[in-house]
Amino acid sequence: xxxxxxxxxxxxxxxxxxxxxxxxxxxxxxxxxxxxxxxxxxxxxxxxxxxxxxxxxxxxxxxxxxxxxxxxxxxxxxxxxxxxxxxxxxxxxxxxxxxxxxxxxxxxxxxxxxxxxxxxxxxxxxxxxxxxxxxxxxxxxxxxxxxxxxxxxxxxxxxxxxxxxxxxxxxxxxxxxxxxxxxxxxxxxxxxxxxxxxxxxxxxxxxxxxxxxxxxxxxxxxxxxxxxxxxxxxxxxxxxxxxxxxxxxxxxxxxxxxxxxxxxxxxxxxxxxxxxxxxxxxx
Numbered sequence: 001x002x003x004x005x006x007x008x009x010x011x012x013x014x015x016x017x018x019x020x021x022x023x024x025x026x027x028x029x030x031x032x033x034x035x036x037x038x039x040x041x042x043x044x045x046x047x048x049x050x051x052x053x054x055x056x057x058x059x060x061x062x063x064x065x066x067x068x069x070x071x072x073x074x075x076x077x078x079x080x081x082x083x084x085x086x087x088x089x090x091x092x093x094x095x096x097x098x099x100x101x102x103x104x105x106x107x108x109x110x111x112x113x114x115x116x117x118x119x120x121x122x123x124x125x126x127x128x129x130x131x132x133x134x135x136x137x138x139x140x141x142x143x144x145x146x147x148x149x150x151x152x153x154x155x156x157x158x159x160x161x162x163x164x165x166x167x168x169x170x171x172x173x174x175x176x177x178x179x180x181x182x183x184x185x186x187x188x189x190x191x192x193x194x195x196x197x198x199x200x201x202x203x204x205x206x207x208x209x210x211x212x213x214x215x216x217x218x219x220x221x222x223x224x225x226x227x228x229x230x231x232x233x234x235x236x237x238x239x240x241x242x243x244x245x246x247x248x249x250x251x252x253x254x255x256x257x258x259x260x261x262x263x264x265x266x267x268x269x270x271x272x273x274x275x276x277x278x279x280x281x282x283x
Contacts, residue, residue: 003234006055007028007237008032008033008237011258017044023054032056032057033059034059034061058084060128068102070102074113081117088126094234096127097187098117099136101138103135105137110137114130114147131156132144133162139162145181156185158218158222161189165196170194172218182221185226186226191265193211199240201246237269
């Protein structure tokens, strides 16, 4: 089974057709992003995806934006999911990855919310995975494990870079929990975080070698669980803007180019996945 790589639309500022061209030229298998609200723009996305032979993963964000509005109740988040599922369905997504809920909710409230959200996904016939993300219900490894234990059927998109910030350490310190939730992980967002931030300036820099290795150790646990279940292995390199990308003081000049970073991690993980497969074959 091969590793399928998806180009994120987060931080991309050009035309969608150009995004597809870039993805195809870089050897990506598809695009991940929020479906346009405008029906004509969705049609253009659909035509571009088909033209370039690219798959699509829908992105859903609830609660107003990537950091949710604190005043919104679970019902509003559920409505956001329903609307996004309706908008993305015509693009035939493999599945939808959903940044959902609020970290201030009780775990009981979060469990009820995810249960209702999974019922919505079943209603629309689109599988939904829920992302481990700061400011959301799955903002720590421990909360995530307890929610998974309460809802064994829940699917996750694992972005452990967020947990590095929340916990102020790498997740190779929490491998027992990583292994426990691994059977629920359907998709991986490949960004490398460090103890004080969700995105290193460059994952290939020697000073961040240990951070990269820690993430890769966790990703291998996810791969192992996916292969045990016969699941397709998907990954979206997701270095992004909006305070994630480091900039120089005063000028705000970015220290790196996002597409360069995402192509680097894509190439790195192609090699990593190949070596992982070779290692498994020898066991």
